[in-house]
Amino acid sequence: MTDSLDAPxxxxxxxxxxxxxxxxxxxxxxxEARGIVKRFPGVLANDLVDxxxxxxxxxxxxxxxGAGKSTLMNILAGLYRPDAGEIRVDGMAVAFGSxxxxxxxxxxxxxxxxxxxxxxxxxxxILLGLDxxxxxxxxxxxxxxxxxxxxxxxxxxxPRARIxxxxxxxxxxxxxLKMLYRGARILxxxxxxxxxxxxxxxxxxxxxxxxxxxxxxxxxxxxxxxxVLAIADRVTVMRRGKVTAAGLPTAxxxxxxxxxxxxxxxxxxxxxxxxxxxxxxxxxxQGVSASNDRELPALRSVSLQVRAGEIVGIAAVDxxxxxxxxxxxxxxxxxxxxxxxxxxxxxNRSAATVLRQGVAHVPEDRTSVGSAPNLSLTxxxxxxxxxxxxxxxxxxxxxxxxxxxxxxxxxxxxxxAPTVDTxxxxxxxxxxxxxxxxxxxETRPGLLVAVQPTRGLDVGAIESVHRLxxxxxxxxxxxxxxxxxxxxxxxxxxxxxxxxxxxxxxxxPVAEAEIGRIGLLMTGGDEEAA
Amino acid sequence: MNVRLxxxxxxxxWLSPAITFGAVVVxxxxxxxxxxxxxxxxxxxxxxxxxxxxxxxxxxxxxxxxATPLILTGLACALAFxxxxxxxGAEGQFLLGAWGASAVVLFPLVPAGLPGxxxxxxxxxxxxxxxxxxxxxxxxxxxxxxVNEIIATLxxxxxxxxxxxxxxxxxxxxxxxxxxxxxPEAAWLPRLTDLADVVPAxxxxxxxxxxxxGLVAAGLLWLFLERSRFGYEIRLIGDSPRxxxxxxxxxGRRLVVVFAISGALAGLAGxxxxxxxxxRLQDHISPGYGFTAVIVAYLAKFRPGRVIVAAILFGALxxxxxxxxxxxxxxxxxxxxxxxxIVGDVLVRYRVRIDRGGGAPVAPSAAATPTPEAG
Numbered sequence: 001m002t003d004s005l006d007a008p009x010x011x012x013x014x015x016x017x018x019x020x021x022x023x024x025x026x027x028x029x030x031x032e033a034r035g036i037v038k039r040f041p042g043v044l045a046n047d048l049v050d051x052x053x054x055x056x057x058x059x060x061x062x063x064x065x066g067a068g069k070s071t072l073m074n075i076l077a078g079l080y081r082p083d084a085g086e087i088r089v090d091g092m093a094v095a096f097g098s099x100x101x102x103x104x105x106x107x108x109x110x111x112x113x114x115x116x117x118x119x120x121x122x123x124x125x126i127l128l129g130l131d132x133x134x135x136x137x138x139x140x141x142x143x144x145x146x147x148x149x150x151x152x153x154x155x156x157x158x159p160r161a162r163i164x165x166x167x168x169x170x171x172x173x174x175x176x177l178k179m180l181y182r183g184a185r186i187l188x189x190x191x192x193x194x195x196x197x198x199x200x201x202x203x204x205x206x207x208x209x210x211x212x213x214x215x216x217x218x219x220x221x222x223x224x225x226x227x228v229l230a231i232a233d234r235v236t237v238m239r240r241g242k243v244t245a246a247g248l249p250t251a252x253x254x255x256x257x258x259x260x261x262x263x264x265x266x267x268x269x270x271x272x273x274x275x276x277x278x279x280x281x282x283x284x285x286q287g288v289s290a291s292n293d294r295e296l297p298a299l300r301s302v303s304l305q306v307r308a309g310e311i312v313g314i315a316a317v318d319x320x321x322x323x324x325x326x327x328x329x330x331x332x333x334x335x336x337x338x339x340x341x342x343x344x345x346x347x348n349r350s351a352a353t354v355l356r357q358g359v360a361h362v363p364e365d366r367t368s369v370g371s372a373p374n375l376s377l378t379x380x381x382x383x384x385x386x387x388x389x390x391x392x393x394x395x396x397x398x399x400x401x402x403x404x405x406x407x408x409x410x411x412x413x414x415x416x417a418p419t420v421d422t423x424x425x426x427x428x429x430x431x432x433x434x435x436x437x438x439x440x441x442e443t444r445p446g447l448l449v450a451v452q453p454t455r456g457l458d459v460g461a462i463e464s465v466h467r468l469x470x471x472x473x474x475x476x477x478x479x480x481x482x483x484x485x486x487x488x489x490x491x492x493x494x495x496x497x498x499x500x501x502x503x504x505x506x507x508x509p510v511a512e513a514e515i516g517r518i519g520l521l522m523t524g525g526d527e528e529a530a
Numbered sequence: 531m532n533v534r535l536x537x538x539x540x541x542x543x544w545l546s547p548a549i550t551f552g553a554v555v556v557x558x559x560x561x562x563x564x565x566x567x568x569x570x571x572x573x574x575x576x577x578x579x580x581x582x583x584x585x586x587x588x589x590x591x592x593x594x595x596x597a598t599p600l601i602l603t604g605l606a607c608a609l610a611f612x613x614x615x616x617x618x619g620a621e622g623q624f625l626l627g628a629w630g631a632s633a634v635v636l637f638p639l640v641p642a643g644l645p646g647x648x649x650x651x652x653x654x655x656x657x658x659x660x661x662x663x664x665x666x667x668x669x670x671x672x673x674x675x676x677v678n679e680i681i682a683t684l685x686x687x688x689x690x691x692x693x694x695x696x697x698x699x700x701x702x703x704x705x706x707x708x709x710x711x712x713x714p715e716a717a718w719l720p721r722l723t724d725l726a727d728v729v730p731a732x733x734x735x736x737x738x739x740x741x742x743x744g745l746v747a748a749g750l751l752w753l754f755l756e757r758s759r760f761g762y763e764i765r766l767i768g769d770s771p772r773x774x775x776x777x778x779x780x781x782g783r784r785l786v787v788v789f790a791i792s793g794a795l796a797g798l799a800g801x802x803x804x805x806x807x808x809x810r811l812q813d814h815i816s817p818g819y820g821f822t823a824v825i826v827a828y829l830a831k832f833r834p835g836r837v838i839v840a841a842i843l844f845g846a847l848x849x850x851x852x853x854x855x856x857x858x859x860x861x862x863x864x865x866x867x868x869x870x871x872i873v874g875d876v877l878v879r880y881r882v883r884i885d886r887g888g889g890a891p892v893a894p895s896a897a898a899t900p901t902p903e904a905g
Contacts, residue, residue: 332775352778361776369776372769379762383777386762397762 029091030055030186030217031076031107036085038071045071046082047241053186058208058218060232060250062225062262064317064484068241069221073188076219077109078102089186108179109188114171118164122146122157126178149180153210154203169200176207187211188219193227194319205231223262223317225255225523237261259519263486273492274474279308282447282478283329288337288347290328298324299335300502306447306478311469313489313510314482316499317522322482323364325499326449329480330354330361342446355384360445362436364452364482366429370436373425377417378406380424381439413438414464430461437468448472451482466492486518500524535880546878550829553874557867565859575854582853583846591722591735595807597838597845598737599624599816601744602799603823604830604837605751610792612755612832613768615785619668619683620796621820622690623661627797628804629694630660632811635713636702646716653717654743654801661797662790664690669789673782679789687820698813709812719806740802745838747795752834764788796820817848825868 031053038046045068053059063069074080076087078096087094089105096102099109116125123143146159155173163171172192179187187208193201208218208231222228228235229250237245237258245261283306292298298321306312316322327333331346331354339347346354363369371380382391382402390401406420415435417427424432433453440448450469454462469492473479483489489496489510496513498506498521506521519525562572583593603620610617631653634640640652668682695708702710722735755761767774767781774781799819804811822844829843830836847860854860 330776331778350778350780351775352780355778363776365772368770369772372766372773374769375765379765382762383766383773386759392759395760396758399757 029053030089032088032091033072033076034086034088036072036075036087037083038068038075038080039083044241046075046085049085049238049241049243050246051076051236051243052247053217053219054234055217056212056215057233058212058220058231059247060220060222060228060235061238062222062228062235062258063238064223064262067238067262069238070190072238073109073190073219073221076102076107077188078107079109103179103182103184106183106185107188108182108184108186110172110175110179110190110192112190112194114175116163116171116174119162121160121162122166122174122177123159125163125174126181130182146177146181149177153180153207155207156203167200169196169203172196172200172204173207180211184216186217186219188221190221191223192220193222193224201227223523225258225520225525228258229253229255239263255520255523255525256516259523259525260516263515263519263522273470276309276474276476278310279476279478281305281307282342283480284338284340285329286338286340288328288335288339290324290333290335290337292321292324297502299328301337302499302502302504304480304497304504304507306480308446308476308478309473310495311473311479311481311493313493313496314480314499315486315489315496315518315522316482316484318484320499320522321502322499323451326361326363326451326480326482329449330359355443358444358446360384360440360443360448362433362440362448362450362453364455366432366436367425371424371432374423376421377410377415377424377427377435378402378420380435381406381409381420384439384443409435409438409442413468428461430457430464433457433461433465434468437465441468441472445477447478447480449480449482452484453481454483454485454488462488486515486522490515498522534883535876536883538879538881546831549874549878550831550871553870554829554867557863557870560866560870561859561863564862575859578853579846579850579860582850587731588734589849591737593842593846593849594737594741595845596848597841598740598744598806599799599803599819600822600826600841600844600848601741601838602747602802603796603819604826604841605744605747605834606792606795606799607823607827608830608832608834608837609751609755609764609795610788611827613764613785613788614771615672615788615792616680617665617668617683617789617792618680618824619665619686619820620792620799620823621816621818622683622687623664623793623796624800624803624816624820625687625690625694626664626793627657627661627800628811628815629690629697629800630797631657631801631804632697632702632710632713633660635717636710636811642714644716646718646720649714649716650719650739650805653805654798657797657801658794659797661800662794664797665789665791665793666786669786669793672789673785694811694815695813698811702811704810710810712810713805717805718809719802721806736807738802738806740799740806743798743802744841747798748834748838751795755834760784760787796823817851822848822864825864825871828868828871 029052031051033049033051036046036049036051049068049072051072061069061073071080075082078099078101089107094105096105102108117128120128123139123146126146127137127142143159150157150159150173155177157170157173157177163174166174176187192204196204212218220228220232232250234247234249235245235253235258236243236247239262285302285304287301287303288299289297289301290299302321302325304312314322314325324333328335328347329339331349331351334348337347338345341354341357341359344357346357346359367373382397382405385391385405386397391398391405403420409415410417410420413434415438416431424435427435437453453469454465457465466488469479469481481489481493490513493510495507495509496518497504498518500522501524506518558576562576565572565575582589584590603624606620606623607617634653634656635649640649664686667686668677668679671677671682672679698708698710704711719739721738722732726733755764763774763779763784766777767779767784771781803815808815826837826840826844829840844864847864851860
C-alpha cells in the first residue's frame with residue numbers, strides 16, 4: 001500500500017528507538033511526536049511537526065489561530081488520525097483510534113467547549129461512559145472518590161452539585177477531574193483560560209502545579225504570552241502548521257521573543273503600493289460597546305476612523321472582539337455607541353440600509369455568510385444588486401442581464417468556474433473569494449469591511465486578493481481590514497489598530513510599526529513595553 | 531472493510547432525477563415483496579393499479595380529479611420547503627379553504643342567485659383567504675417568537691378538522707347529517723362532461739376546472755420562484771439564512787408572506803375540491819391530501835413543474851386504493867416511496883465509499899505534498 005520510495009525523507013533517525021541515545025540522561029519523555037502530518041481539504045494543518053513533552057512539566061503550545069495547535073493536540077488525544085508520523089507515549093509507539101484509546105494510554109484532553117450533562121451531578125458526569133461500576137451505582141463511594149481527588153489537586157468542588165448550578169470555572173474543574181479519574185497522566189488543555197475570570201485562572205494554575213509536582217504533565221494551548229510565561233516550563237511555538245520554536249525553556253524567554261516567533265515574518269509578494277491622497281473620513285466608529293453571542297462583552301468603547309483612500313488594519317488574536325466588529329458596522333448585530341458612514345449614522349440600522357449607504361462587506365465565513373453554497377455563481381454574484389436595474393426589472397429578476405453581469409465578473413476577476421450556472425460550493429476557496437470580492441467591489445462602495453480575506457487561500461489566490469484590495473484603495477475607497485495575519489496587515493494597511501480583549505490598545509501608522517511591539521499588544525503583553 | 535459516506539464534490543446533472551426514479555423503483559420492489567409475503571401477486575397487483583388508474587380515458591379522468599388537490603397542496607408544500615419552512619399544515623389549510631369557500635354560499639355572505647362567473651371567483655378568494663390566514667398563524671409564530679413551524683402546523687391540522695366538524699354537525703348541518711346542503715349549481719366548477727353536448731367524447735368525464743387552477747398555479751409559482759426577486763430571496767434564505775441576512779433581506783417578513791401564500795394555495799385546493807367534486811361541505815373531504823402533498827413535494831424536489839407529475843402518480847395510487855384489497859396497499863406504497871426518497875437524498879449529496887483493509891495511517895506521497903510557503 002505504501003510506496004516507501006515516495007515517502008519524504010525523514011528528518012530524524014527512524015532506526016533509533018532509544019530516545020536516550022540522543023539526549024544522554026534526559027528525563028524520560030511522556031510524549032514524543034515525530035513528523036506529524038495532517039492535511040484537511042485545502043489546508044496542510046500540520047507539516048512534519050515534532051513535539052516533546054517531559055514528565056512533570058507544563059509545556060505551552062503557542063500560536064495564532066489556525067497555526068495547527070489544536071490539530072496537533074487533537075491527534076495526540078485520539079480525535080484525528082495523522083496522515084503520517086509517529087507518536088510515542090512513555091517510549092511506546094501508539095496509534096489511537098479514538099479518544100478512548102488515548103485516555104487508556106493516560107492522555108486526556110480538556111476542550112474549550114465542555115461536554116457535560118447539565119442536569120446531572122458532578123459525580124454522575126465523571127462516571128458517565130466508564131465501564132465501572134458495572135451495574136449498580138454506589139453513589140456515596142464514587143462521591144467520596146471524587147471529593148478526595150478534587151482535594152488532592154486543590155480543586156474546590158461539590159461532587160453532588162448539578163452542572164447547571166456551577167460557574168464556568170467549576171465546570172472546567174469537572175472536566176479536569178473527569179480526566180484524572182480516568183487515570184490521565186498527561187492533560188492537554190485547549191485554551192483553558194479563555195473562559196475564566198483572572199482569579200479562576202490563578203486557581204487553575206495552582207491545580208496544574210500540584211499535578212506536575214506529582215509527575216503528571218500538562219500541555220497548555222494558549223495565545224496569551226503573559227500566562228504562558230507564568231505557568232509553563234517550556235514552550236513550543238507553531239506558525240502555519242510548522243514548529244518555529246521547539247521546547248524553548250521559558251526561563252530566559254521574553255514576551256517580545258515569543259511574539260516574534262508567533263507572528264513571524266515571511267516574505268510576502270512585493271505589492272505596488274502607490275501613494276494615495278487621503279480623503280475625508282468615511283467610517284467613524286465612536287465609543288461602540290457590545291456583547292457577543294455568549295453575552296460577554298465583545299467590544300469595550302471602541303473608536304476608530306478610516307478615511308477615503310486608506311486601509312486600516314485591525315490586528316488581533318482570535319476572540320478579542322474583532323470577529324464581531326464587522327457585523328456591528330454592517331448592521332448584522334446591535335451595539336451601543338455611534339457608527340457613521342460618510343456622516344450618516346448606521347449603528348443598529350438594518351443590513352439593507354447599511355448596504356444602501358455604500359458599505360461592502362467580505363465576511364469571515366465565506367461559505368455560509370458570504371455566499372449561498374448551493375446556488376449558482378450568477379445567483380451569488382447578484383446578491384447585492386438584484387434590487388436595482390438592470391438585474392431587477394420591476395418585481396422580476398432579469399435572467400439575461402443577471403447572466404451578462406455574472407459573465408462579465410467571471411471574465412474580469414478570472415473566477416475559474418465552468419459556467420455561471422455552477423453551484424459555488426464547487427469552487428475552490430480562492431475562486432469563491434474572488435467571486436465575493438468581485439461582487440462587493442462592483443457595488444462601487446465607499447467603504448469595504450473585509451475580514452480574514454485570505455484565510456486558507458494559497459499563495460497565488462492571496463496575491464490576487466491583495467491586488468484587488470489595493471486597487472480599491474487607489475480608487476479612493478476606505479477599507480477596514482480585519483485580519484489575524486499580521487504580515488497581511490503590514491503589507492496592505494496604512495494604519496494598524498491593535499485590539500485586545502475588546503479594546504483598541506494601540507494605533508500607529510504602518511510605516512512606524514514594529515512587529516514585536518504589535519505582537520506584544522495583540523497578546524496583552526504591553527505592560528512593560530509601553 | 532469499512533463503509534463510509536463522503537460528501538460529493540460534484541453532482542452530475544442526471545444524478546438527482548436518476549436517484550428519484552431509482553427510489554420509486556426500489557419502493558415498488560419493496561412493496562412488491564411485502565405483497566408477495568402476505569400471499570398476493572405483486573405483478574398482478576401493479577398491473578391492476580395501472581389499469582385502474584390509467585387504463586381508460588374514464589379512469590384517467592378520475593385520476594386527474596384525485597391529482598387536482600394534490601397539485602395545489604403539493605405546490606403549497608414545495609413553496610414553503612424551498613425556503614426550508616416545514617409546512618406540514620397543508621391538510622388544515624386545505625380544510626379551512628374548503629370552509630372559507632363554503633361560507634360564501636352557506637352563511638351566506640353574498641345574495642343568492644349570483645352567476646357562476648361572479649360566484650366562483652368570490653369563493654376562490656374566500657378559500658384562499660381562509661387557507662392563507664391559517665398559514666399566517668404558524669408563520670407569525672415562527673417569525674416573531676421562534677415557534678417551531680412543524681409542531682404548530684401539525685397541531686393546527688387538528689384544530690381545522692374539528693372546526694369543520696363543528697360546522698357540518700352544527701350550524702350548517704343538513705337535517706342532522708354530517709354534511710351541509712348542496713351548493714347552488716352556479717358554484718359548481720364546470721366539468722368536461724358538462725361539454726358533452728358539444729364534444730360527445732367528453733361524456734362522463736369528471737375532470738373539473740380545478741385542474742386548470744392547479745396547472746396555472748404551477749406556472750405562476752414557477753415564475754414566482756425562478757424569475758421574481760421575491761423568489762430569488764426565498765431561494766437564498768432556503769440555502770443559507772445567514773447569507774440572506776448578509777444580503778440585507780428581512781427573513782421574518784419573507785417567512786410570513788411565504789406561509790400565507792402556501793396556505794392560500796392549499797386553501798384553493800380545498801375550495802376546488804368542494805366546488806368541483808362533492809359540491810357541499812362534509813366531514814372527510816380529504817383522504818389526507820395535505821399529508822400526501824409532503825411526499826409529492828419531496829418527489830418533485832420542490833419544483834412546480836414536477837409537482838404536477840408527482841401529483842398525478844399519487845392521484846393514481848389514491849384512486850387504485852378503491853380497487854385493491856386490502857385497500858391499505860397504496861398508502862403503504864406511498865409511505866415506502868417517501869422513505870426511499872429520503873434515503874436517496876443522502877446518495878445525491880454523498881457518495882458511498884468502501885475501504886478494504888484497515889484504516890492504517892497512510893504515508894503521504896512527496897509529489898502530493900503542497901508547500902504553501904513555496905515561492
